Amino acid sequence: MLNPADLLTSFDPETGVIDGALRSERCLSDLRGIFHDADAYAAALADGDPLVYYTYAVEPADGPGDLYYAIGTILPGRIGDEYYMTKGHLHTWRPAAEFYIGLRGSGLMLLEDEATGESHLVPLEPNGAVYVPGSTAHRTINTGDEPLTYLGIYPARAGHDYAAIAERGFSTIVTCVDGRPVARRV
Numbered sequence: 001m002l003n004p005a006d007l008l009t010s011f012d013p014e015t016g017v018i019d020g021a022l023r024s025e026r027c028l029s030d031l032r033g034i035f036h037d038a039d040a041y042a043a044a045l046a047d048g049d050p051l052v053y054y055t056y057a058v059e060p061a062d063g064p065g066d067l068y069y070a071i072g073t074i075l076p077g078r079i080g081d082e083y084y085m086t087k088g089h090l091h092t093w094r095p096a097a098e099f100y101i102g103l104r105g106s107g108l109m110l111l112e113d114e115a116t117g118e119s120h121l122v123p124l125e126p127n128g129a130v131y132v133p134g135s136t137a138h139r140t141i142n143t144g145d146e147p148l149t150y151l152g153i154y155p156a157r158a159g160h161d162y163a164a165i166a167e168r169g170f171s172t173i174v175t176c177v178d179g180r181p182v183a184r185r186v
């Protein structure tokens, strides 16, 4: 049994901060190559290196049946006409699925089957839970004008594989057209 003090963590759904958890940050310079408009990316980078998103992760135990959870917060913003978003990843252990639960703001999850390349966009909003099956690359996109905060629960052994999807890229991008998100195949 875990130490009773490790059984409960507290989080703030407004800020995405989990008390006592490890924070990691991604600035624009960490996201090279994911935005389709290279000129807009270079201009935004030259203008500073803004924070795009941050996460807090809780990893209480790493046995075969254990679970982790993390809260991600993507700030509002765009590079050219493309919304701020996460790098996206597959799980190193491909069968690992995940639940994403919206806490604040409005956004989309881009899910892409690794084997077929088939992709789906699913709304990520408060009171909604998105199921991410195994072997599915997933990226989160903030399409709103406030921070997008969500909680993900996944097997402890899932791991993060950023390289596989970075190499081939997602087949769909989401851009802002007349103030609204529009998906486009690339």
Ligand SMILES: [Fe+2]
Binding pocket: 089, 090, 091, 098, 138, 152, 154
């Ligand atoms: Fe994941």
